[in-house]
């Protein structure tokens with residue numbers, strides 16, 4: 001099967017593409033390099049007999065989409081391409097609407113026109129807002145906390161409406177929780193190009209000496225150690241979730257949480273990072289971050305039952321692989 005992977009040079013897209021190639025899929029990547037580097041293609045294609053093809057371009061470009069679908073026999077699309085910084089989305093909501101919402105609408109329109117059979121969409125636990133954890137897929141969509149989360153809610157609506165109107169393509173929506181980690185062989189990882197405010201990127205920056213200490217946003221949450229709890233999920237598990245989604249795709253629109261089902265606090269992550277990697281992470285507990293919720297973790301039982309998927313890796317794997325990848329990058333730069 002030939003799969004078009006939008007945003008395939010990004011963090012989750014690159015790991016997923018590598019896994020697809022390993023499993024014998026043909027892959028065409030479409031990415032505008034707005035948050036990725038062309039060098040990632042080498043990491044993706046390394047150790048794969050079958051290489052990914054790459055087109056530099058934008059999902060907003062309808063003419064380019066027509067060219068892609070007429071010259072390649074694409075049966076499935078995995079749509080990762082999006083802007084993902086919550087902080088930036090509050091400063092530039094229109095940019096997020098255009099790229100994420102309009103982009104998804106145009107891509108989906110072309111998929112329908114060219115008879116693509118399967119469509120897998122990257123959604124986020126952000127859409128649950130402050131719903132009570134563990135959250136299952138039928139939880140009410142929470143209050144919209146920021147334009148990024150709002151863009152994912154709109155995309156999900158567009159996908160559902162399009163299916164009820166056209167009866168195609170079959171759609172799987174994957175709602176990821178907090179994705180982190182890197183490829184265990186060190187060939188792929190997360191590019192820390194912009195400060196998106198995420199916990200793991202801040203911990204890495206402290207370990208490399210780029211910033212002095214971690215500001216823990218709130219020590220007074222109703223959690224065992226007072227710090228916020230999240231469901232951290234290894235990027236390799238998330239990548240594998242897409243293979244399951246593609247292979248077990250059913251008629252209609254189906255939604256699954258990709259989370260481990262376990263909550264881990266900020267202090268637990270920090271302690272695990274120190275223990276596994278032997279690096280000290282200085283911290284200070286400060287005020288809560290605006291818009292944050294105390295506890296968020298998944299009920300992943302639907303993905304287990306219907307896709308036969310569950311998280312196999314844990315926090316120790318996440319902190320080890322994240323740091324190994326960054327350490328390799330630092331060593332390469334020093335050569």
Ligand code: NAD
Nearest residue numbers: 007010011012031032034035036058059081082122124179
């Ligand atoms: P990423 O920024 O690393 O990857 C996104 C890729 O899409 C980048 O390579 C970027 O250059 C490309 N891109 C963006 N806009 C594009 C456009 N208009 N046309 C073509 N290419 C474009 O992000 P990621 O962490 O890999 O996230 C992938 C998807 O998963 C996103 O949709 C994101 O919203 C969603 N998601 C991520 C997380 C997470 O924890 N990383 C959690 C929930 C949901």
Ligand code: UD1
Nearest residue numbers: 086124126178197198199202215216217228230266291292
């Ligand atoms: C954020 C986004 C969410 C997105 C998700 C995954 C917000 C409000 N939500 O979620 O939309 O889907 O990332 O990309 O930003 N923390 C600190 N100090 C730091 C950084 C984080 O204490 O320097 C804490 C946070 O308060 C939180 C936890 O670490 O308790 C995780 O934070 P973060 O990595 O930013 O992810 P989320 O807030 O869960």
